[in-house]
Amino acid sequence: MSQSFEEDRPQAAGLLLAARLSGFTRLEYVSQYAVWFLLVVVILVGAVASPHFLTPNNIFNVMRQAAALAFVSLGQTFAIMADCVDISVGSMISLTQCLAAGTMNGQAAGILPALGLIAGAVAANGLANGLAVAKRKGNPFIVTLGSMAVVQGVVLLYTGGSPLGSVPDGVRQLAEGYVGPAPFPVVLVVVLFLLAHVALRRTRYGRYVLAVGGNEEIARLSGIRTARIKVATYLLSSAAAALTGIFLAARMNIGDPLVGVGFDLDSIAAVVIGGTDIAGGRGSIVGTMGGVLLYAVLNNLMNVLNVSPFYQIVAKGAVMVIAISVYQLRYSR
């Protein structure tokens, strides 16, 4: 920032300073070009390949589908940045969806009890994961692998193995409703992502997440309560998974004990494709948005083209590997 630049264009300099102060220009510090580039490519391919692809109906569909992955990926972003990956989110989604549908059973009276049970589940899983990793020095991967299994067991016991329950109309608006011209879930996602971005750059919690994930010992020596940050992050991750669960209950009007399968890996993939470093310490909320969109659009494209589900899995895997290779090259420079 040379003197002359500031003198020549004081407004521009002021704007740039404001942008830097608010942390928005941190975009440049994390490599996300791959994800946005791929997104554009896939959209173009879709537009060319099928006339149905760019219809408003389909676009809204994609966005609604993306919303489910978006909520849980938001929590996963913080988790991975804090070096606290959470594999139990998939089962948490199943559990919270079934708790929602199963407790409400189509009655409005069931909303509060359902929320209470869900809150309890979030607290239990979040605390269990957080304390195991923070106090017992458990490896996050292994700990959340364990809680994933436990939660999945709980949900199967609760449902007896088959889908159950339903959701009252008011709640269904969560998924089907509109705010003006935009679908409600899309608005909710955008609002939450904005809040998360600001939280990451401007709050102490966000700063400490980056510190703990970057170098836990340095964070500790700087007086940061690393255990609290980790527990809070696991609670956040479980809460984000619960939001996806509730959303899916509203959208599907049922509680399916296996609905969450795949969300664990997909959320991690979306976060990593978005440029967040899997080793922790640096990341981007906006990047995760890109990763989520990429996955949703890719999914949608393959469905529209009637590609077999098995090829879909291969395609998703390939995209992940390509994006990650690109980032690792940049990160290890």
Add this chain to the structure above:
Amino acid sequence: MTQSVREMTCVNDCILQMERITKRFPGVVALSEVSLACRKGEVHALVGENGAGKSTLVKILSGAYLPDDGQIVFKGREVELDSPRRAQQLGIAIIMQEFNLLPYLTVQENVFLGREPRGWLGFIDTREAAQRSRELLHAMSVDIDVFELVDRLSVAQRQFVEIAKALSLGADLLIMDEPSATLTGHELEYLFRVINGLKERGVTIIYISHRLDEIFGIADRVTVLKDGKYMGTRDVRDVTKSQLIRMMVGREMGEAFPARGTPAGEIVLKVRGLTRKGVLHSVSFEVRAKEIVGLAGLVGSGRTELARAIFGADPIDSGQVELQGKAVEIKRPHDAVEAGIVLVPEDRKLEGLVDILSVRENIGLPNLGLLQRWGFVRSRQEAAHVQEKIQQLDIRTYGPDQLALNLSGGNQQKVVLGKWLVSAPKLIILDEPTRGIDVGAKAEIYRLMRQLAETGAAVLMISSELPEILGMADRILVMHEGRLVAEFEGARATEEEILTAATGSAV
């Protein structure tokens, strides 16, 4: 030997008095009734060999450890430093050798880490943090963009960010652990100016360094520790370097450097036109058998890059390498090792040792080709070779199965040397071979280096310590910004000549 610190004439203006501090770890007494007294506003050096207890003592001061015995009086009051936060609150700040900075956060975020100024609604007040960090840096006449990622700063710049961080704590006592280890030339001068500036503002500084010459340049008084015991405190004007060394190691250290050898005629290494875009520009030189060639230059001049290029760790764009008259194509370290070239890297922890493996496993590592039959390691042969190296190099260890990370810096370096010597290499490249190693072990490494040369190998030594280069090298090459700019004969060169060439001025 336990003289009360109150006898050291600073009763009124002592900012710190540590008395009879004892600290035990399982199996070892790190500190035994150690005392330290610092006057307000002085630069107080703390010296001693590795393992003498300096790090432990300052870690106690910084709140990372609690002493088992003894008391600490800071600013006139007895204190218990039971956590880093407590020490910070009282006004004690420490700058470690490996900086406590988060690379992926910006300068101003690092300076206020853990103590961010809060603004509207509890959010972090970035403007305030940026403003104050800028002021702190300007007060030191340092020009760094506070929004720059620490990752992108040079080592010297990171040093100043650490100092700014300490000052932002309102530190009255600043502990600096080997601050100059990675600085050279004018960076060092700059650091000293900053330290003097701090003194003027009444900040007391405890300065740990192995470089005794520096201590005479910057410190007011010096305290010597040896084997966890307090040896004495002297005014810097009243003591000589060899007296200090005697206090540190308990013996006279006459000639620190072994006598020079006589390089044989034949050329072992011939490098021509080695170029790598942006890093090396047409570097050409030779090294003869039994010769030690010193490679001098400022940090960033390309010396390590040159070593890595010859060793195959980094690619080259053009140039030739000849070993004993024959051209060799080295694309990866494997090729180099096969050809008889070995590299002892700058950062032993990162690149030289696998610290969770044992001494035996480390020494055996590159030699398993020799030591195996049908893919299985021949353990008896391996053990024999390793034992030979342990004896030859006098590696102090409980046994070949001791974990490498439990050895002192000097012994770790010997392990690194040992592992490469099993194969009797033709060219040995050493990058900062005695960095972070105490005086006693340094002399041993120097002796070993000369021994290695005498066996017929060619030795290329990169070093940032001019006395070391002047003492050890038969010939000195100087690099500047990727080019070889000067050559001097070892016996006759002066520090000034080398520095002049290293900074790019005309020779």
